Each structure stands twice: as structure tokens, then as C-alpha cells.
Amino acid sequence: xxxxxxxxxxxxxxxxxxxxxxxxxxxxxxxxxxxxxxxxxxxxxxxxxxxxxxxxxxxxxxxxxxxxxxxxxxxxxxxxxxxxxxxxxxxxxxxxxxxxxxxxxxxxxxxxxxxx
Amino acid sequence: xxxxxxxxxxxxxxxxxxxxxxxxxxxxxxxxxxxxxxxxxxxxxxxxxxxxxxxxxxxxxxxxxxxxxxxxxxxxxxxxxxxxxxxxxxxxxxxxxxxxxxxxxxxxxxx
Numbered sequence: 142x143x144x145x146x147x148x149x150x151x152x153x154x155x156x157x158x159x160x161x162x163x164x165x166x167x168x169x170x171x172x173x174x175x176x177x178x179x180x181x182x183x184x185x186x187x188x189x190x191x192x193x194x195x196x197x198x199x200x201x202x203x204x205x206x207x208x209x210x211x212x213x214x215x216x217x218x219x220x221x222x223x224x225x226x227x228x229x230x231x232x233x234x235x236x237x238x239x240x241x242x243x244x245x246x247x248x249x250x251x252x253x254x255x256x257x
Numbered sequence: 258x259x260x261x262x263x264x265x266x267x268x269x270x271x272x273x274x275x276x277x278x279x280x281x282x283x284x285x286x287x288x289x290x291x292x293x294x295x296x297x298x299x300x301x302x303x304x305x306x307x308x309x310x311x312x313x314x315x316x317x318x319x320x321x322x323x324x325x326x327x328x329x330x331x332x333x334x335x336x337x338x339x340x341x342x343x344x345x346x347x348x349x350x351x352x353x354x355x356x357x358x359x360x361x362x363x364x365x366x367x368x
Contacts, residue, residue, distance in 0.1 A: 148283050150298070181266065183360035184301075191354065216364060231300055237354050243293050245348075248300030248358060 147249035160219040164232030167230035172235045177228040222256045260284045263359035276334040278362050280347035287349040295344045337366045
């Protein structure tokens, strides 16, 4: 069964801490994405990567950075956690175009981060 | 600017009836649309998709309709079941690897 695995389901961190969220996929996908989900705001793209060591900013990159040293792993880093970064964080992966029958994202189970 | 909009944040439907979830988009370059379903504390899972060359796609109880002239798509679930209670996101792609998601509609199916 193909998988996107996020290292933690629940995290509680203190304001100002540096936080690492890890995501690993076993589908050999080139593309990986980090989203956050907030009530009423849907899924908002933070960062994405089309290849190893490559990254691009999404719609809300402020306060975040990412690392992709290996194809299967995409890490999201909160440089100095703040309370407004309390959210559900979702990692996803996908194959690149052209579209095949499997076009679309495979998501991880999410990490519920609370910053206190 | 929200390119994909789900104007109904919630919907409540009786078991056995039809659920209709709506989605509007503004970008005429979108050529592929998907619906995802999300349970609490889980990641979204793919439900059904449609290419812009079609106006309907069916998979069991789920049918997606696309009206390109109105820039509108809808997801029909017939008959609705309690296990369908979840948040539904529509998403769109403009021939890129990146999906643009709507804000979601919470569907509750009651007995």
C-alpha cells in the first residue's frame, strides 16, 4: 500500500522553538507539498518541491522553510514557532505531468501542531 | 484571490437522500478538477475527478458534473450514507503539477 508518512500526529511546542515536521513517501514521486488546513480557509500551500534540493514558495511561506535532501523526504521547518502557526499540517506527494490515471495528490495523515 | 470557491461551509442531509456539493472557479485555464474527502485527524483522500473535455464523470454513488460556461462543478452523492459525513474539498489544476483547493464543505448525513 503506497504511503505518505508524517512523523508525528500531534505536537505541542512552545513559542520561539524551532520545529521540524517530517514527511516521507514511498511512491518515488518527484513532487512534494506542504499545506496547512485551518477552519474556513481550506488548504493553503506553504511550500512545494519538484525535485531533490529544489523548493518553491507557495501562497503562505512566511515563517516557514523547507528541506529536500532526498527524493523521498520533505521537511517543513518553523524557524521560530508562533501561536498563529497552530494548525493541521498536511504533506502530499504526486507524480509530475503528463496526467495518468493516478494524477493527483496522495496525502499523509497530518500533524496537528499546537504552539503555546 | 480565491480561485476555487466552495460557498457553502456546511451541508446537512438525511440518510438515503441526495447530497449536492458545489464548487465555483474563476480561472478559465483550469482543465482538470478533483474532489477530496477528509475525515477529522486524517489526510484528504481522492474521491473522483473530471477533465474539462467532459461534463460528467460517475463512480458508484458519486457523480461529478462540470459546467464550463458557468465555471461551476458539483459533486452528487446518491444515496447519502452516514459514513459520507466528512469535509469535501474541490481542487483544480491548470495543466500544472500544483492543485488549487477550495475552502471545503462539511457534509453531515443524519439518520
